[in-house]
Amino acid sequence: MTDKKSETPRSGMLRTLLLAAVLGAVAGLAGVYGIGGLKRNGTVAEADPACADAVNTARRIAPLVRGEIAALVLAETPRRMPELGFRDASGRPVQLADFRGRTVLINLWATWCVPCRKEMPALDTLVRLMKGEDFAVVAINLDARDPEKPRRFLSEIGVQNLVYYEDSSNVVFNELKRVGRVFGLPTSILVDRKGCEIGYLAGPAEWSSEDAIKLVRAALAK
Helix, strand or coil: CCCHHHCCHHHHHHHHHHHHHHHHHHHHHHHHHCCCCCCCCCCCCCCCHHHHHHHHHHHHHHHHCCHHHCCCEECCCCCECCCCEEEECCCCEEEHHHHCCCEEEEEEECCCCHHHHHHHHHHHHHHHHCCCCCEEEEEEECCCCCCCHHHHHHHHCCCCCCCCEECCCCHHHHHHHHCCCCCCCCEEEEECCCCEEEEEEECCCCCCCHHHHHHHHHHHCC
């Protein structure tokens, strides 16, 4: 047992600095990935009975939440997604409602987010593998300073299937944060054909993996 009386000022200072470093690292990870026991301080959206099918879908695909997508949190309460608005590569306004009739994987990313950058090729492959299905990946870039930087990045890594969307104003991020569905980047949200939440995943995932493909295809099944 350590004798606190024998602890020197130097050793006490080192212990304090070490504790601060550990706490800082934990806080940093939580800020980037939206994990680590963060307090859910957003206002969760009210239940919408019209979204009951999304909860049924979540229950049905629950056995497939494993492996590369084990961090997916499935919806337990029927909730409709906010009416998100963003822009396409031409600057034209787009809304989440434009994707009604398709199951959608919303992904929020930025080039300054290293896990986001690593996730892009997998999302691009997911789009290719799901071609012809009633499914869309809506990857929304949140870079605010240089609008050309994310486009150059996607071109450099050979992305060919992802449709480019952006929201440099971060309205989408703030709206989803308000309803308790995003706390950092990357964040992915699986939404059904009616615009209702099936589940969300805070942090990166291997979306082109066998685990992810099986789950997405199961979510599409009527």
